[in-house]
Amino acid sequence: xxxxxxxxxxxxxxxxxxxxxxxxxxxxxxxxxxxxxxxxxxxxxxxxxxxxxxxxxxxxxxxxxxxxxxxxxxxxxxxxxxxxxxxxxxxxxxxxxxxxxxxxxxxxxxxxxxxxxxxxxxxxx
Amino acid sequence: xxxxxxxxxxxxxxxxxxxxxxxxxxxxxxxxxxxxxxxxxxxxxxxxxxxxxxxxxxxxxxxxxxxxxxxxxxxxxxxxxxxxxxxxxxxxxxxxxxxxxxxxxxxxxxxxxxxxxxxxxxxxx
DNA sequence: TGTCATTCAATGACGTGTCATATAAGTTGG
DNA sequence: CCAACTTATATGACACGTCATTGAATGACA
Numbered sequence: 001x002x003x004x005x006x007x008x009x010x011x012x013x014x015x016x017x018x019x020x021x022x023x024x025x026x027x028x029x030x031x032x033x034x035x036x037x038x039x040x041x042x043x044x045x046x047x048x049x050x051x052x053x054x055x056x057x058x059x060x061x062x063x064x065x066x067x068x069x070x071x072x073x074x075x076x077x078x079x080x081x082x083x084x085x086x087x088x089x090x091x092x093x094x095x096x097x098x099x100x101x102x103x104x105x106x107x108x109x110x111x112x113x114x115x116x117x118x119x120x121x122x123x124x125x
Numbered sequence: 126x127x128x129x130x131x132x133x134x135x136x137x138x139x140x141x142x143x144x145x146x147x148x149x150x151x152x153x154x155x156x157x158x159x160x161x162x163x164x165x166x167x168x169x170x171x172x173x174x175x176x177x178x179x180x181x182x183x184x185x186x187x188x189x190x191x192x193x194x195x196x197x198x199x200x201x202x203x204x205x206x207x208x209x210x211x212x213x214x215x216x217x218x219x220x221x222x223x224x225x226x227x228x229x230x231x232x233x234x235x236x237x238x239x240x241x242x243x244x245x246x247x248x249x250x
Numbered sequence: 251t252g253t254c255a256t257t258c259a260a261t262g263a264c265g266t267g268t269c270a271t272a273t274a275a276g277t278t279g280g
Numbered sequence: 281c282c283a284a285c286t287t288a289t290a291t292g293a294c295a296c297g298t299c300a301t302t303g304a305a306t307g308a309c310a
Contacts, residue, residue: 004239009245010171013148016249021144021191023138040296053166056132059258071297075262095258095305113127120134124141164268183290196267198290203266220288221274 018091023123027116035112040067042066042116046110048099057094058087084108090112148248152241160237162207165192165200167241170234173210173224181221184211209233 028039037045047061062072076099079085084105090096101109153164162170172186187197201224204210209230215221226234 006242007248009242009249012249013245016141016145018191020141023141056258065135066143068298069259070261070299074296077260077268077292093258093306097259108181117134120138121130124134124137160269181288193268194289195269195291199266202290218276218288222289 019123023120027119028060030115030119031112034115035108035111037079037084037108040071040077041082041084044075044079044115045084045101045105046113048101049106049109049113050072052097052101055117056090056093057099058097061099076090144248148245151248152244153246155240156237159240160233162204162209162233162237165196166204166207166209167234167237169197169200170209170215170230171238171241172235173226174231174238177226181215181218182224185220186224191238204230 022040027042031037031039031042043065044061047064048093051057051060058072058076062069065072067075075096076085076087080087083102086100086102088098088100090098149164156164156167157160160167166212168190169186172189173182176182176185183197183201187194190197192200201210201212201222205212208227211225211227213223213225215223
């Protein structure tokens, strides 16, 4: 039934959950109030900022986050409407989309990343 | 700007996210398909099962999970409607609620816990 | 080339979480 | 004992994520 190993697994799991929710919540609230974007939006910005060179990225980005394809699509839509990224269709495969930070997006990312890293440091100690 | 320490923090964070989503997703799908309850429902069942003695537990349970009070209330509502727990109002403080597993709840929890522990083991290795 | 399958992204219906608030019960100070 | 405050839970509006599906482009191959 409830072996000691089971208990230890459950403890470990709850600890992950706690860390995850505490950290995600803190970052989300901070970004929301200071920059009007949520954590998921920032995470996409961050991925785009990291890969300012590759092409046709929408798909590849999806592979680097636990987000669903559908979730990605909606987040990118919000970022686009907020004027932080722009979508360009790929020359060689017109199904794919190529993402780029706008100047506003780049500026916001620069600021927000500082906050983001600081809160990670504070919460993952 | 992006110090090595920053990068390491971000890596660590993404790793937590990945583990969290992979594990939660696996458990949620399994419980959903085999027992018709989601992960959050199970987690409340699990907490109630653990504390089969204390009184007025709704509040205390809230302190042992990152869930919001409002979320708790709704999850418990679903569990109640599904006939897995029952709510009894407290004699000494009629604002508080006292939760109890029903027989069905206890039986389901017993089965589901096995699945839950197995998936934790598989994912948190 | 014409069909059939596959891949990329977007969308609508839906469930569940959050915030703000409501309701009800308890507490405290005059 | 009554106002004002606090605490425990429930609820409604709303935001966001998921699943299933669609539309469009590509690929594979007879």
